[in-house]
Amino acid sequence: MAQSKYLTGDSQAINDFIDRFDVFLFDCDGVLxxxxxxxxxxxxxxxxxxxxxxxxxxxxxxxxxxxSQYLEKFAALGIPSVTEEIFGSAYSSAIYISKxxxxxxxxxxxxxxxxxxxxxxxxxxxxxxxxxxxxxxxRDITPEDFKGIADGSLLDPDVGCVLAGLDxxxxxxxxxxxxxxLRRGAVFLATNTDSTFPMNHNFFPGAGSVSFPLVNMTGxxxxxxxxxxxxxxxxxxxxxxxxxxxxxxxxxxLDTDIRFGIEGRLGGTLAVQTGVNKKADxxxxxAVAVPAFYVDKLSDLLAAA
Amino acid sequence: MAQSKYLTGDSQAINDFIDRFDVFLFDCDGVLxxxxxxxxxxxxxxxxxxxxxxxxxxxxxxxxxxxSQYLEKFAALGIPSVTEEIFGSAYSSAIYISKxxxxxxxxxxxxxxxxxxxxxxxxxxxxxxxxxxxxxxxRDITPEDFKGIADGSLLDPDVGCVLAGLDxxxxxxxxxxxxxxLRRGAVFLATNTDSTFPMNHNFFPGAGSVSFPLVNMTGxxxxxxxxxxxxxxxxxxxxxxxxxxxxxxxxxxLDTDIRFGIEGRLGGTLAVQTGVNKKADxxxxxAVAVPAFYVDKLSDLLAAA
Numbered sequence: 001m002a003q004s005k006y007l008t009g010d011s012q013a014i015n016d017f018i019d020r021f022d023v024f025l026f027d028c029d030g031v032l033x034x035x036x037x038x039x040x041x042x043x044x045x046x047x048x049x050x051x052x053x054x055x056x057x058x059x060x061x062x063x064x065x066x067x068s069q070y071l072e073k074f075a076a077l078g079i080p081s082v083t084e085e086i087f088g089s090a091y092s093s094a095i096y097i098s099k100x101x102x103x104x105x106x107x108x109x110x111x112x113x114x115x116x117x118x119x120x121x122x123x124x125x126x127x128x129x130x131x132x133x134x135x136x137x138x139r140d141i142t143p144e145d146f147k148g149i150a151d152g153s154l155l156d157p158d159v160g161c162v163l164a165g166l167d168x169x170x171x172x173x174x175x176x177x178x179x180x181x182l183r184r185g186a187v188f189l190a191t192n193t194d195s196t197f198p199m200n201h202n203f204f205p206g207a208g209s210v211s212f213p214l215v216n217m218t219g220x221x222x223x224x225x226x227x228x229x230x231x232x233x234x235x236x237x238x239x240x241x242x243x244x245x246x247x248x249x250x251x252x253x254l255d256t257d258i259r260f261g262i263e264g265r266l267g268g269t270l271a272v273q274t275g276v277n278k279k280a281d282x283x284x285x286x287a288v289a290v291p292a293f294y295v296d297k298l299s300d301l302l303a304a305a
Numbered sequence: 306m307a308q309s310k311y312l313t314g315d316s317q318a319i320n321d322f323i324d325r326f327d328v329f330l331f332d333c334d335g336v337l338x339x340x341x342x343x344x345x346x347x348x349x350x351x352x353x354x355x356x357x358x359x360x361x362x363x364x365x366x367x368x369x370x371x372x373s374q375y376l377e378k379f380a381a382l383g384i385p386s387v388t389e390e391i392f393g394s395a396y397s398s399a400i401y402i403s404k405x406x407x408x409x410x411x412x413x414x415x416x417x418x419x420x421x422x423x424x425x426x427x428x429x430x431x432x433x434x435x436x437x438x439x440x441x442x443x444r445d446i447t448p449e450d451f452k453g454i455a456d457g458s459l460l461d462p463d464v465g466c467v468l469a470g471l472d473x474x475x476x477x478x479x480x481x482x483x484x485x486x487l488r489r490g491a492v493f494l495a496t497n498t499d500s501t502f503p504m505n506h507n508f509f510p511g512a513g514s515v516s517f518p519l520v521n522m523t524g525x526x527x528x529x530x531x532x533x534x535x536x537x538x539x540x541x542x543x544x545x546x547x548x549x550x551x552x553x554x555x556x557x558x559l560d561t562d563i564r565f566g567i568e569g570r571l572g573g574t575l576a577v578q579t580g581v582n583k584k585a586d587x588x589x590x591x592a593v594a595v596p597a598f599y600v601d602k603l604s605d606l607l608a609a610a
Contacts, residue, residue, distance in 0.1 A: 141473055150505035168446055168477045175475075175510045183508075195521050200455035203488075205480045205518050212521045213514035216500050 004271070004282060008295045014304035017293055021267060023055040023247040025236070027227070029062070029198055030252035030275020031298055038077045039274055041299025046079065048302055056085060057240060059249075061226035061256060063090040063165035063191035063207060066120035089191035089207075089226035090114075092235050093163055094121035096225050101187060107160040111181050113174055113211060114165030118191065122163075129163075130156055131174060141173040149176050155184075164211030164222060165191035175213050182218050192226025194256065198276070227251075228260035250298070252276050259289040268292045309576070309587060313600045319609035322598055326572060328360040328552040330541070332532070334367070334503055335557035335580020336603055343382045344579055346604025351384065353607055361390060362545060364554075366531035366561065368395040368470035368496035368512060371425035394496035394512075394531035395419075397540050398468055399426035401530050406492060412465040416486050418479055418516060419470030423496065427468075434468075435461055436479060446478040454481050460489075469516030469527060470496035480518050487523050497531025499561065503581070532556075533565035555603070557581050564594040573597045 007014050026032065032042050046056055058070070058081065065073065067086040074081040097103070097110060112118055112132035119132045131137055148154030159181045167174070182188055193208030207226075215221055225231050237244065248268040251257020252275025261269035271291035273279065282290045295301065312319050331337065337347050351361055363375070363386065370378065372391040379386040402408070402415060417423055417437035424437045436442055453459030464486045472479070487493055498513030512531075520526055530536050542549065553573040556562020557580025566574035576596035578584065587595045600606065 146505050146509065149509075150507035170475070170477055170480075172473045172475055172510060172515070175514075179508070179510060200451050202455035203484070203522075204451065204454075205477060205484060205522060209480075209518035209521045210477070212517045213510050216514045216517045217508075217510060 004291050005293050007293055008300040011303050014301055018304055021246055021248040023242045024049060025057050025059045025249045027251035027257045028058055028060045031250060031272050033077060035200060039297060041302060043079055045299045045301050057087055058085055059087045061089045061192035061194055063117055064115040065117040067091055069117055087236055090117040090121040092232045093189060093191045093225040094125040094127060095235050096231055097127050098125040103160045106158045109156060109158040110161045110163050111159045111178055112163050113167045113178055118165050137174050138169050145173060149180055155180055159186055161187045161189060163189045166197060166207040167210050170210050178214055179217050188220055188222040190222035190224045193224045227256040228263060230263055233264040254282055254289045258291045262289050272298050309596050310598050312598055313605040316608050319606055323609055326551055326553040328547045329354060330362050330364045330554045332556035332562045333363055333365045336555060336577050338382060340505060344602060346607060348384055350604045350606050363391045366394045366497035366499055368422055369420040370422040372396055374422055392541055395422040395426040397537045398494060398496045398530040399430040399432060400540050401536055402432050403430040408465045411463045414461060414463040415466045415468050416464045416483055417468050418472045418483055423470050442479050443474050450478060454485055460485055464491055466492040466494060468494045471502060471512040472515050475515045483519055484522050493525055493527040495527035495529045498529045532561040533568060535568055538569040559587055559592060559594045563596045567594055577603050
């Protein structure tokens with residue numbers, strides 16, 4: 001089994017660790033903050049790394065916000081950042097659709113299960129879409145819907161892709177539409193497949209759970225564009241032209257963050273214990289992923305100074 | 306591999322078949338009707354069997370209707386029946402909760418994902434419940450909900466069971482409540498786990514798909530009270546005091562109806578080809594279940610007369 005090196009309190013080890021990397025990819029929730037509470041010393045740690053010439057990139061699976069909406073959250077929490085540093089699964093999905101999937105018109109529309117974040121990023125990439133936050137889909141299903149969905153008269157023949165993200169307004173009508181598009185051959189994508197969504201120090205249904213009825217109905221799993229999918233890593237590498245061997249993934253979850261870094265063959269992974277997983281999890285038999293380094297909290301890196 | 310006997314057009318074989326049984330369990334959709342269209346000869350076939358002294362029982366996984374609501378459907382379609390002949394998964398679930406689960410008060414409330422059919426049957430069995438068709442759960446989730454669900458202040462401490470059926474009004478708020486009850490130890494039941502729901506000659510999300518987000522979040526599968534669950538067969542046997550060896554299950558689906566009859570060690574199973582599965586399905590390698598007998602359509606049994 002791989003061994004993790006504990007850095008907290010060891011200035012020399014922290015210095016060596018920081019020197020190994022040019023780029024740090026940060027998960028946000030559980031690393032920088034929990035909900036609306038920024039962890040102590042996080043702003044100083046980011047500034048410290050930037051002052052040493054390190055590139056900081058924020059990688060989040062939360063698809064409900066676009067990069068610009070995320071930037072507002074960073075600002076509200078007092079964390080200096082710029083849009084170019086933020087990489088979310090909504091953006092990752094939009095990039096994948098426009099640059100890799102490249103659906104041919106007219107069958108190039110995306111049926112969206114999700115919130116405004118996805119719509120904003122699809123617009124940025126000029127990808128046509130329906131569904132999403134459209135109020136005409138935020139209602140109960142009617143007998144006319146059943147009929148028109150079943151015979152196809154209420155379906156848009158131009159839909160060639162279903163993109164499922166976290167949708168706080170999921171309902172039977174949207175699931176019925178999405179299922180018919182998949183039956184008719186639409187490509188099945190998911191912004192991410194997190195089963196749960198952390199909120200208010202508890203868990204709520206995540207993007208992967210909201211879209212799971214479609215997996216159960218079709219027997220097909222979507223191509224996921226969030227961590228730990230390497231489609232997201234490829235997109236990050238393409239955008240930032242980073243050297244994987246000089247890049248470190250920092251996160252709190254073994255099954256998304258740490259696995260993402262390991263499978264992406266990054267130079268290193270750093271686990272923080274301010275979120276979902278703790279030391280006991282990666283020391284356990286059959287751990288899904290083992291970080292190369294770990295600290296109690298992100299700001300422990302300041303001890304290098 | 307087991308062999309199926311084809312009865313259509315063979316009067317002697319049909320006579321022998323009918324003589325083997327005292328009780329016929331019928332699936333409804335795909336056997337008696339498709340949507341609101343009753344198949345030709347179905348009424349005459351049922352009358353023919355009853356005239357021969359056979360008991361007819363209708364076994365349906367559709368939990369959206371109670372037995373009395375189902376009886377109205379039978380009447381509207383011109384099929385003579387009585388409540389006592391009808392056995393639905395909502396009723397099966399209510400019986401299971403009141404007679405087998407027997408939750409001790411005060412922690413004996415059921416959180417319902419589903420429609421009025423479930424509520425009606427729970428009321429018949431004097432089982433207290435919340436959720437279901439209550440308008441206060443048929444709305445968008447709010448920041449106050451996130452807070453109150455997370456800290457438990459909006460949860461009912463008396464809920465000891467989550468019952469998931471087909472819910473045309475499924476939403477994020479209901480899924481969030483249901484998940485928290487399961488996290489707190491509530492028993493997880495499903496009226497049935499059909500992945501799809503046939504409607505208007507097409508398919509829509511079934512009860513098993515609507516509740517699948519909870520399976521994905523908890524990693525736990527519910528105890529299912531519909532076909533092919535033997536909990537339903539036990540309930541039918543208990544209610545009708547039938548002799549399994551003299552009972553035949555008639556249905557169109559291998560994975561629910563035919564499997565239900567075989568695993569229930571009934572005297573026989575009869576497949577009709579007016580619904581989901583056809584001869585090629587049970588003759589295929591690795592078929593989920595093989596019926597003992599099959600006909601083209603239910604009314605082919607009239608050739609015995």
